[in-house]
Amino acid sequence: MQIELTPLPGVVILTPARHGDERGFFSESWNRRRMAEAGLDVDFVQDNHSLSARAGTVRGLHFQAPPHAQAKLVRCGRGRLLDVAVDIRRGSPTYGQWTGVELSFENGRQLLIPEGFLHGFVTREPDTEIVYKCSDHYAPDCDGAVLWSDPDIGIDWGLGGTEPVLSDKDARAPRLADFDTPFTWEGAA
Numbered sequence: 406m407q408i409e410l411t412p413l414p415g416v417v418i419l420t421p422a423r424h425g426d427e428r429g430f431f432s433e434s435w436n437r438r439r440m441a442e443a444g445l446d447v448d449f450v451q452d453n454h455s456l457s458a459r460a461g462t463v464r465g466l467h468f469q470a471p472p473h474a475q476a477k478l479v480r481c482g483r484g485r486l487l488d489v490a491v492d493i494r495r496g497s498p499t500y501g502q503w504t505g506v507e508l509s510f511e512n513g514r515q516l517l518i519p520e521g522f523l524h525g526f527v528t529r530e531p532d533t534e535i536v537y538k539c540s541d542h543y544a545p546d547c548d549g550a551v552l553w554s555d556p557d558i559g560i561d562w563g564l565g566g567t568e569p570v571l572s573d574k575d576a577r578a579p580r581l582a583d584f585d586t587p588f589t590w591e592g593a594a
């Protein structure tokens with residue numbers, strides 16, 4: 406498993422080995438022991454899978470508040486997407502900053518997003534599937550969102566001026582400045 410850091414400490418790109426043969430490949434998409442050995446010990450309890458029919462579909466920016474905060478391990482099952490994490494931990498040196506990584510079936514990359522970050526993505530091909538593990542169960546009462554296009558965050562979604570496909574919930578989400586984050590950075594005074 407290859408591990409790459411991103412500009413946001415704690416957000417990590419993981420690329421599991423693929424063992425190819427004449428049939429195709431085999432890959433351990435998550436191995437708890439290997440992750441723990443690498444200092445990435447997360448206890449996942451739910452797997453999610455969604456399909457976005459059209460390229461340019463944006464889902465996000467989402468979080469679950471404590472006591473049901475979620476770390477996520479995200480990969481692309483089919484197609485191609487830009488996966489994004491935003492630090493929303495009050496007092497964090499990187500509060501409000503984002504990082505994005507292209508995940509595709511071909512590149513096999515995965516993004517590990519800890520608690521305290523927003524998560525969102527844009528699909529770059531039709532019929533793109535995302536698959537992700539979560540460290541807590543779905544808790545609708547703790548579910549929240551921040552506006553995907555908030556200029557204070559300034560994510561470059563690569564849409565080139567085209568309007569994205571969005572859910573009503575995501576289109577109406579508040580901006581970061583109008584939002585009281587439920588997360589605090591561990592190093593905060």
Ligand SMILES: Cc1cn([C@H]2C[C@H](O)[C@@H](COP(=O)(O)OP(=O)(O)O[C@H]3O[C@@H](C)C(=O)[C@@H](O)[C@H]3O)O2)c(=O)[nH]c1=O
Pocket residue numbers: 453455464465467468524525526542543572
């Ligand atoms: C997130 C979630 C939704 N649902 C239901 C609620 C609703 O009826 C339907 C669609 O939900 P949503 O519109 O919230 O789906 P979606 O916009 O795909 O939400 C997801 O976006 C990405 C970016 C994330 O990081 C996820 O945690 C989740 O928030 O699925 C579950 O049953 N379990 C779940 O864990």
